Amino acid sequence: MGDHSPRIGTSRRVFLANLGIGALGVLIPTAVRAQSRQPAQTMSGPMRGEAYIRVSLPERTGVTPKVSLEQRDDLEKHLKCQCGCPLDIYTCRTTDFACPVSPKVHADIQTLIASGYSEAEIRDAFVAAYGERVLTAPKPQGFNLLAYVAPFAAIASFGAFAAWIIHRWRKEPPVDADAFARIPQAGGTADELARLDAAVRNDDR
Amino acid sequence: MILVGELALWVALLMAAWCATVSFAGGKLQRADLIASGERAAYATGVLVIVASAGLLTAILTHDFSLKYVASFTSTNLPTVYLIASFWGGQAGSLLFWTLILAVFTGITVFGNRARNRVLMPYVTGTLGVLLLFFLATICFSSSPYERLDWIPAEGRGMNPQLQNPGMAIHPPNLYFGFVATHIPFAFVIAALITRQLDSDWLAAVRRWALLSWLFLTVGIVLGMWWAYVELGWGGYWAWDPVENSSLLPWLTQTAFLHSVMIQEKRGMLRKWNVTLVAASFLLAILGTFITRSGVISSVHAFATSDIGNWFLTFLVVAIAVSAYLVTTRLRDLEAKAHLESMVSREAAFLYNNVALVGIAFSVLWGTLFPILSEAVKGEKITVGQPFFNAVNIPLGLFLLALTGIGPLIAWRRASVANLRRQFVIPVATGVVAGVLLLALGMRDGYALVAYVLAFFVAGTIAQEFARGTRARRSMYGEGIGAALFRLVARNRRRYGGYIVHAGIVLMFAAFAGMAFRKVHGDVRLGPGETFRASDPYGREWTFTNQGISEFKALNREVSAVSLATTMDGRPQGLMKSEKRQHVDSRGAPTFEPSTEVGIATTAKQDVYVVLAGIVGDNVASLSITFNPLVIWVWVGGALMAIGGLIVMWPLADRRRAQSGYIATLRPEPLPSAAT
Numbered sequence: 001m002g003d004h005s006p007r008i009g010t011s012r013r014v015f016l017a018n019l020g021i022g023a024l025g026v027l028i029p030t031a032v033r034a035q036s037r038q039p040a041q042t043m044s045g046p047m048r049g050e051a052y053i054r055v056s057l058p059e060r061t062g063v064t065p066k067v068s069l070e071q072r073d074d075l076e077k078h079l080k081c082q083c084g085c086p087l088d089i090y091t092c093r094t095t096d097f098a099c100p101v102s103p104k105v106h107a108d109i110q111t112l113i114a115s116g117y118s119e120a121e122i123r124d125a126f127v128a129a130y131g132e133r134v135l136t137a138p139k140p141q142g143f144n145l146l147a148y149v150a151p152f153a154a155i156a157s158f159g160a161f162a163a164w165i166i167h168r169w170r171k172e173p174p175v176d177a178d179a180f181a182r183i184p185q186a187g188g189t190a191d192e193l194a195r196l197d198a199a200v201r202n203d204d205r
Numbered sequence: 206m207i208l209v210g211e212l213a214l215w216v217a218l219l220m221a222a223w224c225a226t227v228s229f230a231g232g233k234l235q236r237a238d239l240i241a242s243g244e245r246a247a248y249a250t251g252v253l254v255i256v257a258s259a260g261l262l263t264a265i266l267t268h269d270f271s272l273k274y275v276a277s278f279t280s281t282n283l284p285t286v287y288l289i290a291s292f293w294g295g296q297a298g299s300l301l302f303w304t305l306i307l308a309v310f311t312g313i314t315v316f317g318n319r320a321r322n323r324v325l326m327p328y329v330t331g332t333l334g335v336l337l338l339f340f341l342a343t344i345c346f347s348s349s350p351y352e353r354l355d356w357i358p359a360e361g362r363g364m365n366p367q368l369q370n371p372g373m374a375i376h377p378p379n380l381y382f383g384f385v386a387t388h389i390p391f392a393f394v395i396a397a398l399i400t401r402q403l404d405s406d407w408l409a410a411v412r413r414w415a416l417l418s419w420l421f422l423t424v425g426i427v428l429g430m431w432w433a434y435v436e437l438g439w440g441g442y443w444a445w446d447p448v449e450n451s452s453l454l455p456w457l458t459q460t461a462f463l464h465s466v467m468i469q470e471k472r473g474m475l476r477k478w479n480v481t482l483v484a485a486s487f488l489l490a491i492l493g494t495f496i497t498r499s500g501v502i503s504s505v506h507a508f509a510t511s512d513i514g515n516w517f518l519t520f521l522v523v524a525i526a527v528s529a530y531l532v533t534t535r536l537r538d539l540e541a542k543a544h545l546e547s548m549v550s551r552e553a554a555f556l557y558n559n560v561a562l563v564g565i566a567f568s569v570l571w572g573t574l575f576p577i578l579s580e581a582v583k584g585e586k587i588t589v590g591q592p593f594f595n596a597v598n599i600p601l602g603l604f605l606l607a608l609t610g611i612g613p614l615i616a617w618r619r620a621s622v623a624n625l626r627r628q629f630v631i632p633v634a635t636g637v638v639a640g641v642l643l644l645a646l647g648m649r650d651g652y653a654l655v656a657y658v659l660a661f662f663v664a665g666t667i668a669q670e671f672a673r674g675t676r677a678r679r680s681m682y683g684e685g686i687g688a689a690l691f692r693l694v695a696r697n698r699r700r701y702g703g704y705i706v707h708a709g710i711v712l713m714f715a716a717f718a719g720m721a722f723r724k725v726h727g728d729v730r731l732g733p734g735e736t737f738r739a740s741d742p743y744g745r746e747w748t749f750t751n752q753g754i755s756e757f758k759a760l761n762r763e764v765s766a767v768s769l770a771t772t773m774d775g776r777p778q779g780l781m782k783s784e785k786r787q788h789v790d791s792r793g794a795p796t797f798e799p800s801t802e803v804g805i806a807t808t809a810k811q812d813v814y815v816v817l818a819g820i821v822g823d824n825v826a827s828l829s830i831t832f833n834p835l836v837i838w839v840w841v842g843g844a845l846m847a848i849g850g851l852i853v854m855w856p857l858a859d860r861r862r863a864q865s866g867y868i869a870t871l872r873p874e875p876l877p878s879a880a881t
Contacts, residue, residue, distance in 0.1 A: 073727070078592065133586055144579070166553070
């Protein structure tokens with residue numbers, strides 16, 4: 001109580017500073033490298049027709065398609081168009097015929113459905129051809145789990161930290177509790193008010 | 206004029222350097238002459254940047270294609286309004302526009318504080334000088350709109366057709382105003398940290414700028430959503446694109462600050478947190494600019510790639526380092542003046558609100574940057590799209606919506622059981638009744654149901670607050686309902702303006718939830734005279750009959766348009782038209798990819814959204830027809846938020862407001878003559 005020595009000592013500051021510098025040391029080269037590799041898509045630039053990769057699997061005959069139209073549309077909504085737009089295949093192909101990628105991908109999917117492949121098999125074939133970037137959201141497995149867990153973990157940590165701070169506050173009186181406790185009585189007696197008046201006027205000079 | 210403009214840019218660079226140097230020196234050495242010189246340099250920089258901007262605008266309006274920027278983004282047949290918009294339509298011009306806003310804001314700040322905050326002002330001016338210096342240096346050395354071409358083309362490339370939309374003409378400036386307005390609070394925070402003047406003075410100076418930034422960002426984001434909806438043609442208004450996210454990030458932290466600042470004003474708490482939020486808002490604005498302009502993350506909205514990203518990245522790192530150093534070395538000066546007394550109090554509710562807002566900001570930032578992290582770790586860049594952001598942010602958003610209702614109902618310091626019962630009965634009952642009704646009507650989407658229950662709960666809290674306040678005024682002053690309501694808001698602008706903002710949020714959440722029931726009919730092919738039948742989310746039967754395709758020339762484009770006669774449950778609903786546009790230059794040569802003009806029929810219940818995807822075969826139109834429920838309420842909600850923000854900002858509210866702490870009324874000092 002009343003001990004106001006720095007609660008966050010030098011060692012913690014140094015630790016945080018080192019942590020920050022370390023994080024920046026990783027992030028900056030990564031960002032610079034990514035920047036040099038990845039040209040931005042511009043709205044005024046041409047779409048990337050060359051981004052299309054034909055996806056095919058061994059043809060099967062005499063099979064009944066396992067995927068309904070609704071399931072096909074749903075599958076297309078979980079595959080990202082690679083033309084440079086931010087849309088999924090279904091939305092892109094039904095929005096603009098000018099896209100050089102989504103109608104071709106749709107045709108590939110139709111062929112695979114006709115060959116009797118399931119949604120999962122078709123999705124895996126696209127991941128094998130394009131890589132994971134073809135999915136509109138990363139599969140929640142392995143390293144990708146971090147993407148899903150981190151926001152909630154951060155909020156939980158933040159919440160726990162706030163709860164800990166509140167708990168600590170409730171155990172300790174405010175830093176200048178006495179001063180604040182006096183605030184409601186600032187009206188005081190006539191004599192006290194006169195002294196306050198004089199003191200404030202003096203301060204103003 | 207162009208030469209003058211370019212010259213002004215270089216002189217402005219030198220002037221900003223002088224402004225930063227002498228302001229900091231003046232503050233450190235307590236030299237009034239240096240401080241005054243720094244302030245004059247700030248004004249001079251502003252004037253010079255205005256001259257530089259006028260030079261570029263003149264070049265654009267006179268079609269001076271000797272400038273690469275003018276040739277790249279304009280053409281002689283571009284309508285005047287879009288010629289003006291091209292000022293901020295490209296990389297270099299938008300940077301100059303940003304600098305222009307910053308220079309004007311700097312001038313306003315310096316002038317407005319010529320008799321106030323004198324201890325802080327040298328450092329405020331110095332910090333703003335540094336920011337101006339950075340932007341001017343970036344323009345002069347990396348991305349100048351005054352860069353010349355080796356030859357003068359007869360015609361310019363023109364503006365991207367999708368940018369030729371009224372929404373796009375006013376949406377970017379609003380965002381820029383919002384981004385740049387974060388710089389002023391940041392400058393005050395840096396000044397307060399340097400001088401250790403960390404009482405409430407800097408808060409008063411900062412709050413209105415933070416509100417201004419929030420207001421512009423709100424308007425800019427909603428206009429951007431509207432533009433995406435009416436122009437891009439994919440039927441939605443938010444795609445969690447990195448550039449969209451980058452405008453949302455500072456908005457979230459500013460919203461958090463505007464709530465937590467109340468706790469500091471009233472209780473002297475959360476001082477470290479507020480300083481951090483102000484700095485974070487600025488840093489996120491810069492990070493957003495880095496994302497938009499560096500090409501580090503692909504986005505449909507991004508500017509062309511240039512080395513400008515290195516400038517922003519370096520600046521961002523330095524700004525983070527300086528902010529972190531100043532905050533960590535001033536922790537003791539930022540100790541709270543009071544402590545939280547109960548977990549069930551207004552302060553605690555605001556704290557939870559901050560946890561949710563910053564949590565959402567973190568998840569948006571995390572999702573936006575995760576592809577880079579994935580590439581660094583796995584060597585493969587993955588996509589983090591809409592499904593991810595929806596999965597993570599919908600629960601957080603609903604938590605935030607609940608807090609929007611809970612916060613205003615709880616008393617400051619400590620809420621009693623009686624207080625809670627009195628405040629919560631009506632809003633909770635409203636939400637529960639709405640939920641039961643919606644269940645009975647067949648709503649089964651879990652998230653949507655929760656969203657509507659919470660929306661009705663929050664609407665109940667807002668209605669209750671207005672009803673109680675109005676009733677109190679009527680009984681106290683005998684006013685009519687209209688007068689009592691008007692004066693209630695006018696006399697408590699901050700509080701009731703805030704409730705109006707909350708009402709806007711409620712409408713937006715209700716509209717977002719409505720999209721869970723949208724019905725999409727893609728790839729509809731209609732020959733002349735053919736009819737397509739579809740049912741909307743309310744179970745009504747619609748018909749769309751192709752009236753034929755017309756082709757014509759208009760302004761700077763060649764148009765193919767399909768007209769559809771529509772009926773709903775057999776009743777005619779008029780014609781709907783959607784266009785495919787091929788923009789051409791002044792010689793009739795095609796420019797850019799074809800663009801779509803969406804046909805939208807709006808009612809309070811839904812939008813019928815028709816997109817002509819293309820024309821196949823013999824005049825067969827390929828269409829996408831979508832029923833989007835409740836979309837109009839997104840725009841109404843956005844407008845309400847802006848109106849509420851304006852009410853909160855209205856100056857009188859602040860002047861009438863007492864400073865936090867206590868009010869000491871001074872008795873008049875007796876005049877000498879009266880004393881004798």
